[in-house]
Amino acid sequence: MYNGRRPERQKVAPKVASPSNLMAGMTLEMTVSRQTDIGYFLRSGKDEVFLHVNEARGHLHMDEEVEVFLYHDHENRLAATMALPYVAMGEYGWLEVVDISPRMGVFLDNGINKDLLLFIDDLPKLSDEWPRPQDRLLVALKRDKLGRLLAKPVTENEITQFSVPADARMKNKQVEATVYKVIQAGAFLLTEDDHILFIHRDEMDGRMRMGQTVSCRVSYVREDGRLNGSMKERKEVKYGEDADKLLEYLNSRNGAMPYTDNTEADIIREKFQMSKSSFKRALGKLMKERRVEQVDGWTKVIDNQPL
Template sequence: MNTLEVGNIVNLIVARKTELGYMLTNAKREEVFLHHSETNKELEENEKVQVFLYHDHEGRLAATTTMPFIDMNSIAWLEVVGVQPKLGVFMDIGIKKDVLLSKDDLPKGRTLWPKEGDKLYCGLRTDKNGRLFADLATYEEIETLSEPAPESLRNQYITGYVYRFNENGALLFTDDRYIAFLHEDEGDKPLRIGQRLQVRVTFIREDGRVNVSLKAPKEIAYEEDSERILQYIEEQGGSMSLNDKSNPDEIKQVFGMSKAAFKRAMGKLLKEKKVEQTPEGTKIK
């Protein structure tokens, strides 16, 4: 039985030099090839060397002295370096050969797939044919690594990566190891797995997890909305046909906000005496 298995870091002995590299061996005299390009120094016969085992581009077992970010017994954030719709996404594990995360392990909808530059929390696995694949961290693994969030985190901003979707929204694992839930109503754009987000903590749960939002606090939102309305009126020559009696669809079409948000922002502008409303619409005072 071959004990040299792909995905493992092992210590081997240089059995002999070849024109292209070195043949390495273990105590059972099993051999694996180490190409010159996969080591940064000259090796001598009988020298002990630590290598990572992988399959080269022709599917042969090979070795490299470059240590990967992960092995079969660890997990880490890996960067997506390629997307192949028919296969899945390729992950950078720190060696020259990228590893595939199968499409079977990704969300069903292609719009939810990661893009190049996104990061996923992964380990390694082999299939029944011994081929090496990236393996998404399970919910249980994330839970084991997580930390409970303190009460002081409320209304603070935190950053993390989307690692799962459920029927109501997205789950993030943050830089500080908090598990965060982003409800679909608290988002402002389509999300994808592996996407890095900065979110605001809205609630600390009893189990130490947090609820988060991509939306600004109301007072900030009011300010941004009112500035947008004022700028629009100025661009229209000082007046517009919309007021707080206008049709919600018209308001949505022009400003991309609900009528309730529009009325709140207009209320702020009226209170500050920056605008006045007429039956025909709104104008700058």
């Protein structure tokens, strides 16, 4: 899939002798040694690399020193650009997904004209857990066997080093967090304040994907400062909403309905779109508050009190 971000094919640059000390991912100062119609040769020691005019910032002069980033261009030649990357070698950061290749992986915007590939082997096995365009991934850089740049997910050890322990006051707070790893039991996320948070699959409102940013509630603060989260409402809030739903239904029927905690589950689900266990909890809440009672297979509002 073409994402509209890659430049049109440029004129073929002159061939450069294979550099011995320069590698993709390096950011360094180089000196302009000569100029051609379509760009400049830059030198560092005995090594030379080509800078296309489209990758230069304005006109350059002989012997001028410029800061460049090295990468492999679309012809797999080592080349230079004066556009510095968001994430350089030895660094990590959040990069936006700009394109997806089912056979190769996902492409990330690293601030230069050539997007950065996160290879399929570093992505979840299930395609619906893959990131989507505009999601963000926490990555570092690596080189393949041919020296070309690839993205790699930041390791658990690296995240542990820069993450921030949370304190007990975070419990029940709502936070924004981004998924950095999906496992069978759930997903690991990093909050905006760099707290590590885990959401179990039972606490999700649907399958989560790598790179997805969600809002969730902190359900537990561990002793080590890590968080457990939930995308579901607190039980007491949910019970209250279900109880209000039953009261609204009772009010529409003059304060009585032919349903109790003995009613079959399929009837409960059809009438109220809730499970029987949720129905019984909501009904139990109303009975404990002395707002309703069950009489002869009916649920009635006590003394027809206002709803």
